[in-house]
Amino acid sequence: MSQSNWPLWEVFVRSSRGLSHVHAGSLHAPDAEMAVRNARDLYTRRNEGVSLWVVKSSDIISSDPDEKDAFFESPQGKDYRHATYYKASEGVKHL
Amino acid sequence: MNHDELDATLDSFGDALASATRVTPGNALRPEDIAVDGVAPSDEVAAYALTLGDDSLILAQRLSHWISRGPELEEDIALGNIALDVLGHARSFLTYAGLAMGKTEDDLAYWREEEEFTSLWMVEQPNGHFGVTIVRQLILSIYQHLLYSKLAESADETLAAIAAKAVKEVDYHRDHSIMWTIRLGLGTEESAEKMRHALEILWPYVDEMFLDEEIHRTLPEVAVLPSSLREDWDKEISAVLADAGLEIPATGQAMAHGRRGEHSEHLGYILAEMQVLARKHPGATW
Numbered sequence: 001m002s003q004s005n006w007p008l009w010e011v012f013v014r015s016s017r018g019l020s021h022v023h024a025g026s027l028h029a030p031d032a033e034m035a036v037r038n039a040r041d042l043y044t045r046r047n048e049g050v051s052l053w054v055v056k057s058s059d060i061i062s063s064d065p066d067e068k069d070a071f072f073e074s075p076q077g078k079d080y081r082h083a084t085y086y087k088a089s090e091g092v093k094h095l
Numbered sequence: 096m097n098h099d100e101l102d103a104t105l106d107s108f109g110d111a112l113a114s115a116t117r118v119t120p121g122n123a124l125r126p127e128d129i130a131v132d133g134v135a136p137s138d139e140v141a142a143y144a145l146t147l148g149d150d151s152l153i154l155a156q157r158l159s160h161w162i163s164r165g166p167e168l169e170e171d172i173a174l175g176n177i178a179l180d181v182l183g184h185a186r187s188f189l190t191y192a193g194l195a196m197g198k199t200e201d202d203l204a205y206w207r208e209e210e211e212f213t214s215l216w217m218v219e220q221p222n223g224h225f226g227v228t229i230v231r232q233l234i235l236s237i238y239q240h241l242l243y244s245k246l247a248e249s250a251d252e253t254l255a256a257i258a259a260k261a262v263k264e265v266d267y268h269r270d271h272s273i274m275w276t277i278r279l280g281l282g283t284e285e286s287a288e289k290m291r292h293a294l295e296i297l298w299p300y301v302d303e304m305f306l307d308e309e310i311h312r313t314l315p316e317v318a319v320l321p322s323s324l325r326e327d328w329d330k331e332i333s334a335v336l337a338d339a340g341l342e343i344p345a346t347g348q349a350m351a352h353g354r355r356g357e358h359s360e361h362l363g364y365i366l367a368e369m370q371v372l373a374r375k376h377p378g379a380t381w
Contacts, residue, residue, distance in 0.1 A: 006167065027169050034274060038169040040267075041176050 007056055009035040011043050014051040021053050029054075123260050126186040126200060133194050133253060140251055141195035142213075143310050143318045145203070146354055147246075148188030149214035152204055153362070154235065155182035156369050157222055166225050173271060177232070180264040187257040205373035209356075209363050216351040217300040219361045223293065226279055226286070230293035232272035237331050238304055239265045241324045250316035273335050280339025287340065294336075295344045303351035310354070 006028040012021035024043045029035035035054040044052065063071055079085045136144065158178035165171025189200040196203075217235060222228045243265055246258035279286040305325045311318045336342060351359070372379065 028167060029169060030278065034278075037271060037274065038173065041173045042169065045176065 006030050009054045010057050010060060011039040012053040013043055013049040015049055017050060026057060124256050126190040129187060129190045129253060133191060135194040136191060136251065138195055139313050140317055141192040143314055144188045144192040144254060146213040148185050148192055149212050150218050151181045151185035151188060153214045153365060154218040155185055156365055157218065160222055177268050177271065184261045191253050205370045209358060209366055211356060212362060213354050213356060215304055215353045216349060216359050217304060219359055219365060220297060220300060221361060224289060226289040227293040229272055229275045229279065230290065230297055232268060233276050233335065234297060234301065236265055236268040236272050237328055238324065240269050241327050242319050245319040254317065276335055277339045280341045290341055294341060295346055298344050298346045299349040300351055302348040303353065308354045
């Protein structure tokens, strides 16, 4: 195989109507149109989907793994952000 | 045939997805259904089905040679998928034809001689470089799309059902080859030159695809008259080539009569490779 110069694309497959698109994997393709076709060939061979999205991997802005603590540990111990933290007030019915 | 083996190999690429999404096999007409429930066609219909089956079988054999040799992994899988689709069409047509002869699809694929094959010269032409395969696919997928669209209306219900399933698959093959033709035609000077070269070496086998033979004339309600496809085919391929900055080459036409069992020098080698295992180990299964 040749050294690929094709950009990387992320593939999202919707398995049926009413569900959301789920990230399925990635692939190389020369442009967006071909990326959708390659996605069809790679990720929907066994009736897995009714809709496909492809997004250029470089267009996805992700959170920084090094900032994991600052980003995602803050909610820990803040139980009051959950509805279950609160006790039902006396006399409240149908809750 | 190594259909299952090939399918399993390709399926392994999608395994990661199996748990995340719903997987259903679908319920399209399969060759196994034709073998079990099919009504034997007349000798004439069987002979016609054989011509369509032979085109698909030889094309599938040619295309499957790309597996592990594609220019990119993604394209390798795309061509493999197309080869499998086409092999599926061959299996259905050959199974149906075989019902009239007391033969299975494998009997017909592996135990006939070169002069008994009725395929077109176009399908046996070598893969060449990627551009040659794409141009051959462009020529054949537009042709088969028109052919199966009409065959889906055939008075023969089984042929109509096979065509109705095949036309959706061939529609995608057509799309695939059009996309590549445009990109390679408008790509670099080298890719455009390679596409012009591909058109020149394949165009001599175009006229044969539209020759009406005795078998077509004897089955007016069942068979699609090849000559009836020519006008639409010319229109469609001219439009694609124009979009790709390419032209129909000024080449002569080969004296090709594959439907009568006369073939180019390539078919013998294709058959030798395709049939050697079945003939060396008769009845072998895996």
